Amino acid sequence: MILQSLDRGLQALNLLASRDCVSVTELAEALEINKNTASRIMETLRQHDMVQIDKTTRKYKLGFRILYLGERLGSYLEVIDIARPILMEVSRYLGQSVHLCAYSHSMVYVIDQIVSNLPYTMSARVGMIEPIHSSSVGKCIMAYQTREKVDEILNGYEMESYTEKTITDKERLLEEFESIREQGYAVDDEEMFLSVRCIAVPIFDYHNNVRYAIGISGPIGLMSTEKLELYKKKLESAAKKIGVKLK
Numbered sequence: 001m002i003l004q005s006l007d008r009g010l011q012a013l014n015l016l017a018s019r020d021c022v023s024v025t026e027l028a029e030a031l032e033i034n035k036n037t038a039s040r041i042m043e044t045l046r047q048h049d050m051v052q053i054d055k056t057t058r059k060y061k062l063g064f065r066i067l068y069l070g071e072r073l074g075s076y077l078e079v080i081d082i083a084r085p086i087l088m089e090v091s092r093y094l095g096q097s098v099h100l101c102a103y104s105h106s107m108v109y110v111i112d113q114i115v116s117n118l119p120y121t122m123s124a125r126v127g128m129i130e131p132i133h134s135s136s137v138g139k140c141i142m143a144y145q146t147r148e149k150v151d152e153i154l155n156g157y158e159m160e161s162y163t164e165k166t167i168t169d170k171e172r173l174l175e176e177f178e179s180i181r182e183q184g185y186a187v188d189d190e191e192m193f194l195s196v197r198c199i200a201v202p203i204f205d206y207h208n209n210v211r212y213a214i215g216i217s218g219p220i221g222l223m224s225t226e227k228l229e230l231y232k233k234k235l236e237s238a239a240k241k242i243g244v245k246l247k
Contacts, residue, residue: 005041008031008033008037008041009041009044009045011030011031012027012031012038012041012042012045012051013045013050013051013062013066015027015030015031016051016060016061016062017062017127020061021054021057021059021060021061022059022060023057023058023059023060024038024039024042024060025038026059027041027042027060042060045060045063046060046063048063048065049063049064049065050062050063050065050066051063052064070127077102077111078246079100079102079111079212079242079246080100080111080112082242082245082246083100083112083212083214083242084112084114086238086241086242087100087112087113087114087214087238088114089238090114090214090234090235090238091114091115091116093234094216094230094231094234095116095117095118096116096118096216096218096231097113097114097115097116097118097216097217097218098113098114098214098215098216098235099112099113099114099137099214099215099216099217100112100113100212100213100214101130101137101138101141101200101212101213101214101215102211102212103141103142103145103210103211103212106152106153107129107132108129108130108132108135108137108138108141108142108213109127109128109129109130110125110126110127110128110130110137111126111127112126113125113126118218131160131162131192132153132157133157133159133166133167133168133173134159134160134162134166134167134188134191134192135188135191135192135198135200135215136186136187136188136198136199136200136213136215136217137186137198137200137213137214137215139173139176139177139180139186139188139200140180140185140186140200140201140202140210140213140215141202141210141211141212141213142177143176143177143178143180143181143186143202144181144202144209144210145210150174150177154170154173159173162191162192162193163190163191163192163193163194165189165190165191166191166192167191184201184202184232184236185199185200185201185202185232185235185236186199186200186201186213187199187200187228188200188217190220195219195220196217196218196219196220197217197218197219197220197223197228198215198216198217198218198223199215199216199223199228199231199232199235200213200214200215200216200235201213201214201215201232201235201236201239202239203239203242203243203246204239204243205243205246206243206244206246212242212246213239214235214238214239214242215235216231216235
């Protein structure tokens with residue numbers, strides 16, 4: 001059973017994460033609640049330093065406690081400490097941004113990234129949820145879950161169409177998962193953004209389970225078939241180095 005007040009508080013934080021700041025009125029409209037309830041939610045969050053009030057606009061924005069929690073979460077994620085130097089090596093070698101993603105509670109999150117010096121910005125944001133049906137890392141991790149788990153997750157899952165190339169059919173997605181397992185990597189071929197291609201490989205732990213994946217994204221012009229083969233080999237090598245160190 002969902003605790004409504006807590007659920008609304010978390011919705012408020014998610015809304016703030018997607019905007020620079022919001023007013024009580026804007027929050028009330030977004031959550032479809034009255035202004036008094038919205039005001040109490042924000043005041044409760046402010047008391048815990050989860051949000052703060054902008055002195056100029058008098059609107060709410062995320063508080064410094066969020067930074068502390070994010071830092072504490074990172075300190076507990078052993079895989080980040082293990083993977084970061086390896087990802088930095090990959091990024092330097094390929095000259096591309098590289099991101100590390102993790103599977104948790106039926107979702108795939110970006111938990112770390114190494115940003116290249118290239119003029120374009122294709123890096124995923126840390127904390128972002130990657131769609132399991134259209135992103136290379138999402139498909140890559142899901143392809144290695146059990147069929148029972150996949151069916152459970154896809155039951156009621158909305159396959160949002162981002163481009164004309166996005167897979168929105170369950171059977172087609174299951175076929176994609178099978179292809180990923182056969183070839184050992186996943187590709188997002190303009191399925192999230194037009195003119196953007198991504199490649200990801202799974203990280204197998206000691207028990208041969210897949211909870212993590214690493215990926216690279218970039219404009220199609222710099223992600224040719226030849227480049228994808230080079231990226232795949234380098235990512236696979238990196239994934240093995242990370243995997244042998246995971247418990």
